[in-house]
Structures are given as structure tokens and as C-alpha cells.
Amino acid sequence: MEKKAQRNFLWIALLVLGTIWILARHNRPIPYQTDNGLIFGTVYKITYQHDKNLKEEIEAELKRFDGSLSPFNDTATITRINRNEDIVPDAFFTNVFRRSAEISKETDGAFDITVASLVNAWGFGFKKGIFPDSTMIDSLLEITGYDKVKLSEEGKIVKQDNRIMLSCSAIAKGYAVDVIAQLLKREGVRNFMVDIGGEVVVCGQNPQKGAWRIGLNKPIDDSLAINQELQAVLQVTDIGMATSGNYRNYYYKDGKKYAHTIDPRTGYPVQHSILSATVIAKDCMSADAYATAFMVMGLEEAERFADAHPDIDALFIYADEEGKFQTYLTKGMEKYMK
Structure with missing residues (x-):
């Protein structure tokens, strides 16, 4: 009888300790952590409250994004579209393209992702340009304009002129x-x-x-x-x-x-x-x-x-x-x- 009482006491003690541990763990504040790194030629800083460090998942997602919309990435979706390859864009690209078209229309063309050739010509883009004269600018304006590029029902980008290039750096x-x-x-x-x-x-x-x-x-x-x-x-x-x-x-x-x-x-x-x-x-x-x-x-x-x-x-x-x-x-x- 005495041994049984000791066993019961032991089980109760373990139960109490376990409950205390669970409550302490539950009430422990979840820490904030910060991850830093480089992406798209700039720095990122992400601060978040979570028990698990998510830097690996974050950088994997950023790498996928870079493979879609970075014009400096030779295999990115946007680069292949600028080379006029026959591809169906991924969801990242499609989402940006559709929102860009909406904002271009709202702003009467003040925002326009077909500005890539002009940006390159002035030396601010993904290709090195030669300082342009007015004749060159007039020529490049002929291949600039958000209404000159569409997303087809098949989900492909259709250009009025194959010389049109896209840059989504502003979005x-x-x-x-x-x-x-x-x-x-x-x-x-x-x-x-x-x-x-x-x-x-x-x-x-x-x-x-x-x-x-x-x-x-x-x-x-x-x-x-x-x-x-x-x-x-x-x-x-x-x-x-x-x-x-x-x-x-x-x-x-x-x-x-x-x-x-x-x-x-x-x-x-x-x-x-x-x-x-x-x-x-x-x-x-x-x-x-x-x-x-x-x-x-x-x-x-x-x-x-x-x-x-x-x-x-x-x-x-x-x-x-x-x-x-x-x-x-x-x-x-x-x-x-x-």
C-alpha cells in the first residue's frame, strides 16, 4: 500500500511538473528576429515574430521571384520575353503585368513598363546605352506605350513591335x-x-x-x-x-x-x-x-x-x-x- 502511494505521488508530481512546463512554454513570449541579405542589387531587412527562423524559406522565395522579374537574370521570364521567346509567363510576371496595365491606364501613361528602351538609352537600365539625341528619342518613343503590349487569352505576351522591351523595376x-x-x-x-x-x-x-x-x-x-x-x-x-x-x-x-x-x-x-x-x-x-x-x-x-x-x-x-x-x-x- 505504501509503494502504491509512492507511485501515485510520483505520477502526481510528474503531472504537476509537466503542467508547469507546458504553461511556462505557452506563456513564454515569442521572440522577434531579423534577417538581412542582398537581392535585386539592394538590401533587404525582415523583422518578424516567430519561433522558427525563416531565412531559408524567404531567400528561396526571393530566388524564385528573381527568376521571373529580374532583367539582369539571363534566364528570367522577363528577359526571355524581351528576347521574344515563345513562352507562357509565370504567375509572378502575370500579376505584375496586369497591375501595371491598370495603373498605366489610371495615370495616363505616367507609369509604363514599356519604358525599358528609353531607360537603357539614358544609361539607367539593364543594358548600357549611348547618350541619346532627339532623333533617337523619337525613334524609341515609337516602341514605347503600355497599349502596345497585351496579355493574350492563352496567357502569352503579345507585342505590336518585337523591339519593345519591358522593365518592371518600378513595380x-x-x-x-x-x-x-x-x-x-x-x-x-x-x-x-x-x-x-x-x-x-x-x-x-x-x-x-x-x-x-x-x-x-x-x-x-x-x-x-x-x-x-x-x-x-x-x-x-x-x-x-x-x-x-x-x-x-x-x-x-x-x-x-x-x-x-x-x-x-x-x-x-x-x-x-x-x-x-x-x-x-x-x-x-x-x-x-x-x-x-x-x-x-x-x-x-x-x-x-x-x-x-x-x-x-x-x-x-x-x-x-x-x-x-x-x-x-x-x-x-x-x-x-x-
């Missing part, structure tokens, strides 16, 4: 952020920030249990990305955000600055007062494309468009007549400013 990075955000959600992650080269998706809370804080750089000419002085800080969650600017990718020729934003409608680098455009949208792919479109439009046209589209919020930093930085906010953007 693909934003979509890559969305793709990684979707991966994290599939893994059960609810609190995270995905940042690829300044394009961002945030969800839930930061490690301090508050909104995520995103700094916006002052648009000071800085081709080496050394300057980190901030113009503003936004507090955001559950949004996609992208910034486009002409203060890092540019060059001077004969004393004149040429920036990487090319107007698909004129064929020339933009020359106006907007220095950077930041857009908040429901997804980063859209934010990325709209930010580029606003840099093409110029301040007045961009203000009108942003104010007429309550589904997006925008912040423009521009130079006034004296060269001083000024800021324009849509009404919806004000709630993020802290």
Missing part, C-alpha cells in the same frame, strides 16, 4: 515585398516588417508593441546613400509603402543633372520640383508604381491625382523657388505623421 520590388509578406502570413506570422530597398510592408506590432516607425530620408543628392538625415517619421501598421526619388540614381553631363526617372510620354528624364514621393496603399506593389508615376507627373498633377484617389495616401517633398525643402501631404497621410 517589381514592391511586389516582392508583398510576396514575402504573404509567405510570412502563411507561416502564421502576425507581426512583421518587410523592407526591400526602402519598399515596405508592415503588419501588426513592432517589438515594443507599438506601430512600426518608418523614417523618410531628406532628398539630398547622395549617390552613395551615405546621408541618413530624416525629413519625417511615419507610424504605420497593416499597409504597404514605397518611396521614389531622384536624389540617389543620377549623373551630370555638361553641367546638367540627369535623374533615373524617365517620362514615358516624352522620352526624357523628368525636370521638376518633386524630389521624392512616398505612397501608402493596401499593397506595396501599387504603392511602388504610384510613387514612380508621381515622380513623372510633377507636383500639380500628382497632387490632383492623389487627392482624387482616397484609397492611397501620399507625401511629396519638393523644392520651392528658393530651393528650400517643402512638404505636401494628402489628408489621409496626416494620421501617420508623429
Whole structure:
């Protein structure tokens, strides 16, 4: 009887200890972790709350994405389409193409992925160009225009002219952020920030249990990305955000600055007062494309468009007549400013 009581006591003790262990494990806070790396010629930083490190899965997804939309990848879907190979594009490419067509139509061509030949000619693309003259620009404009390329019922890209080339660099990075955000959600992650080269998706809370804080750089000419002085800080969650600017990718020729934003409608680098455009949208792919479109439009046209589209919020930093930085906010953007 005494041995039986000892066994019962032992079982009860083990049960109590097991319960304590389970409760302690259950109540243990799930850690935040951060993965860093290089992709698409830029850096990524992903912070997320999860027991498991997901860097291997993240980089595998980014590699698949690169194999679809990187024009620097010789076997990528977009490269093969630019070579006029007879292929059916993958889902990554198709999703970007369809959203690009929608935004091109909305912005009257200020955003246009057929701008690749012009971007290359000005020296900002995936092929080295020769500084163009007006005759060359006129010739390249003949093969530029979102309405000159379609997605057929069979799912193939159909060009009006085989010389047309596509570049999704003004939307693909934003979509890559969305793709990684979707991966994290599939893994059960609810609190995270995905940042690829300044394009961002945030969800839930930061490690301090508050909104995520995103700094916006002052648009000071800085081709080496050394300057980190901030113009503003936004507090955001559950949004996609992208910034486009002409203060890092540019060059001077004969004393004149040429920036990487090319107007698909004129064929020339933009020359106006907007220095950077930041857009908040429901997804980063859209934010990325709209930010580029606003840099093409110029301040007045961009203000009108942003104010007429309550589904997006925008912040423009521009130079006034004296060269001083000024800021324009849509009404919806004000709630993020802290």
C-alpha cells in the first residue's frame, strides 16, 4: 500500500511538473528576429515574430521571384520575353503585368513598363546605352506605350513591335515585398516588417508593441546613400509603402543633372520640383508604381491625382523657388505623421 502511494505521488508530481512546463512554454513570449541579405542589387531587412527562423524559406522565395522579374537574370521570364521567346509567363510576371496595365491606364501613361528602351538609352537600365539625341528619342518613343503590349487569352505576351522591351523595376520590388509578406502570413506570422530597398510592408506590432516607425530620408543628392538625415517619421501598421526619388540614381553631363526617372510620354528624364514621393496603399506593389508615376507627373498633377484617389495616401517633398525643402501631404497621410 505504501509503494502504491509512492507511485501515485510520483505520477502526481510528474503531472504537476509537466503542467508547469507546458504553461511556462505557452506563456513564454515569442521572440522577434531579423534577417538581412542582398537581392535585386539592394538590401533587404525582415523583422518578424516567430519561433522558427525563416531565412531559408524567404531567400528561396526571393530566388524564385528573381527568376521571373529580374532583367539582369539571363534566364528570367522577363528577359526571355524581351528576347521574344515563345513562352507562357509565370504567375509572378502575370500579376505584375496586369497591375501595371491598370495603373498605366489610371495615370495616363505616367507609369509604363514599356519604358525599358528609353531607360537603357539614358544609361539607367539593364543594358548600357549611348547618350541619346532627339532623333533617337523619337525613334524609341515609337516602341514605347503600355497599349502596345497585351496579355493574350492563352496567357502569352503579345507585342505590336518585337523591339519593345519591358522593365518592371518600378513595380517589381514592391511586389516582392508583398510576396514575402504573404509567405510570412502563411507561416502564421502576425507581426512583421518587410523592407526591400526602402519598399515596405508592415503588419501588426513592432517589438515594443507599438506601430512600426518608418523614417523618410531628406532628398539630398547622395549617390552613395551615405546621408541618413530624416525629413519625417511615419507610424504605420497593416499597409504597404514605397518611396521614389531622384536624389540617389543620377549623373551630370555638361553641367546638367540627369535623374533615373524617365517620362514615358516624352522620352526624357523628368525636370521638376518633386524630389521624392512616398505612397501608402493596401499593397506595396501599387504603392511602388504610384510613387514612380508621381515622380513623372510633377507636383500639380500628382497632387490632383492623389487627392482624387482616397484609397492611397501620399507625401511629396519638393523644392520651392528658393530651393528650400517643402512638404505636401494628402489628408489621409496626416494620421501617420508623429
